[in-house]
Amino acid sequence: MTAHPTATDHAQASLLLLDTHQVSALLQPQDVLRAVHEAFTLHSQRAGRVFPVVREALPTGGVFGIKSGDVPAQGLLGFKAAGFWPANRAQGGEPHQATVLLIDPATGRPLCMLDGNAITTERTGAAGALGLQQLARPDSARLCLFGTGVQARVQLRFALRVLPQLTSVRYLTHDGRQRPDFEAQFKDLCEVIHRTDANAAVAESDVLITATPGGGALFDAAAVRPGTHINAVGTDTRGKRELPEGLLKRVRVFVDDTAQARSLGEAQWAAPDLPCTELGDVLTGQAPVVPRGAQDITVFDMTGLALQDLTVARMLHTQALARGLGTAIAWPW
Template sequence: MPSDARLLLLDKNQVEALLRHDDVLEAVREAFVLHSQGEGRVFPLVREPLTTGGVFGIKSGDVQTQGLLGFKAAGFWPGNRGLGGEPHQATIMLIDPATGRPVCVIDGNAVTTMRTGAAGGLGLAHLARPDSTRLCVFGTGVQARVQLSFALRILPALQQVRYVTANGEPDAAFEQAFAQRCHISHATDRNAAVSDSDVVITATPGGGALFDPEAVQPGTHLNCVGADTRGKRELPHGLLGRVRLFVDDGAQARQIGETQWAPDTPCIELGDLLTGKASANRAPADITVFDMTGLALQDLTVARLLHERARTGSVGSSIAWPW
């Protein structure tokens, strides 16, 4: 048995130094395409509550033609805020499909953040009206920031951003982060902010409906990020019956996404738009929703990118991992 096998470890700082917005966008696009073409498989999801108050999940999959196999163990631990840490935690492992041996272990927090932002960006590129100028974002946390960052990259006509906070108070740090890229202001009336927006992004813990269904006007596009577990939601009851629904994975969206609340709603997978299997054919008055639950393939294509870049640049810690 090989006694000289090595395992590469990439920590938080190394991952953040290696990530590039444009590269992640292309890796996530590839993941959607592989999923649509059936070349990339997504295995059954694990997502379970813990007695500690956290939620633990495993997303896994493979691309057999590329020798790509792995999983992400991740979840949400709200108590981490009291420790001064991030509630979302994730670890990615790449595995050699020929031997089952681990190849690379990667801190997955930044990967999850950026690949989700990239997925949201692709949703905007293919579903939002290109002339959208006004955006409303719910949340000011890590995911709200990356979603807004990609939105400003993807939709150059965006000029006005309004944000809604859970406590109803302005977030000076959030405003400062985007003040040079758009006109940003705090919204105290969430329904009015939604009604006055071309694009709505919901990036909250998914604790309940964030606005009234009547607030959503014809022509609006919504990127929904927060519903990623059974029982979570951000959209109001009845809204999905009025929209054209797009998802990353139909079965997963019905299990843990916004679609769980209206599982019979017809939907189109975003990957099928990218491969031409389906067409959005967006009419100006259509309300579109992208229900984002996150694909294991997104984590794996980005992890492969990081692994290759780390090996080329001799980044990370290589440790002995003999059989």
Template sequence: MRNNDARLLMLDRDAVAALLQPDDVRAAVLEAFALHAARAARVFPLVREELPGSAIFGIKSGDVPAQELLGFKAAGFWPANREAGGEAHQATIMLLDPRTGRPICIADGNAVTTARTAAAGALGLQLLARPDSEQVCVFGTGVQARGHTAYALHALPSLKRVRYVSSDGRREPAFEAQFAARCEVALAGGPHTAAADTAVAAADIVITATPGRAALFSADAVRAGTHINAVGADTQGKRELPSGLLERARVWADDLPQARRIGELQWAPALPAAELGDLLDAPPARAPGDITIFDMTGIALQDLTTVRMLYERALAHNIGRNIPWPW
């Protein structure tokens, strides 16, 4: 393509929503983990900085040289958005031509981030949770918590009950309605309470999807055989799991250096752990009493493989704004 014929595809929120299919996301995320495990892709150093007004800004980037896949996600957390009725999490993803450095696709990354993170969590459940798990305890009722619950229920048909912990201990009828047709859903209470500990103690799986900076439940509440997907710790100083729990568990991460910097593993950086992608060819032998943890900080490769899928589908179906971008 000549320089003056170059084009840039813009995928806004509605275009992404029209293209984003769970099965396609699961396949893209699985590919990202496989590439990472094979060391066929690179995860570049993370940018994660606090801004005025309690906002957080970050950049996750990487590439797959053999596939000519290069890009980044600029994303973060702007809590003041909620006052205007907007989403606090914001993300924009860009793919670039690695031969020229020119952008080829810009996509709204909010729904992509939710879907790819939930798909990664579901993969963690399939590889690490007990296959006979029946009850899940979910901390959070926001976009991430809903996404993880939906993907978990698809990944593990054995799940029959969802107990959720809301930030204020009050019922969230919309959260309950989303899953009521699939399983029994009920409020457990609020975090940092005896009710939260009771819900954790009864759960086979615990999913923590909050912006918390303190333990959400007691370490003693976690019984043998439990699996935990820890989602919310993605910045230095954040945590959701109680002290001492990591040391009792077998721990996996999506990317170990990143998890030791900003994930739950920042609180036990010397603790032996492994990467989830290494289990794709050989899932671990799981003793009935093992406590397992998937420390999820999210890696750029998940964003890039997912948006590449959206880009290809958008071109095939003439979706989005394909504009001239000459140089």
């Protein structure tokens, strides 16, 4: 017999809050990789649902979005409210802002509210790592990175975990200036070289990672050598782009979600019938990857899945409860 909540249960219900410090302390790369792998698997098996994305510009100059979804068989339901407020920089604040809320699907009451910035950063880094594992050449030794911000750094950190032959990184900045703090963070892990010629840096690299605000094409299509793999991270909104015109039609394109990529990702700039393979289908074997030919160029168009946020948030919620972390506040219903 199923036990039903009593009036006392309703009155004593609580909501667990996990702030940025608690979330960051709990996030471990291997745990995040497992949770994100599960999210891709659930999406491939259609055991998890991804609801339509909200992504809208605001009169304040910011961009506000909601990514939500559920896994009915696991009782997992929730959303991430997130966006980008560039004016925050002038106040010494982080322009990316995100909050994740886990909800009890049986009652609709909130279970756990988490600071979503670190979750977004880490789960996106883990998604990029899974793309590299499946699509990049295992002997990839030289990487070209566009950007040096929070997302660029986590992408590189995960890349160094999953590409054992990676020894050299060329990086480019939007203003052409060197970033000593970025170099210092990675100098003991790989060779770090600042470049200003984007096409030259692309041409001498095995892997490209674009992690910028998506203000326009970062290099010429002709600069991409056969055998290159590209993780395109920054294009997640209508009108954004990082990759050059004409590139996608001559490469093998992989996405996290086909409809989302065609609406918000690099695929928005391609023909509607552009063949796309979802990475989750590669991970589950539903779409076996044809062995990479010497001339093949692959692109992983990353727009981010709500299920990634939810599986990571659930992992954090479970760990926090087990360790007695977080702040519980009364939330009667």
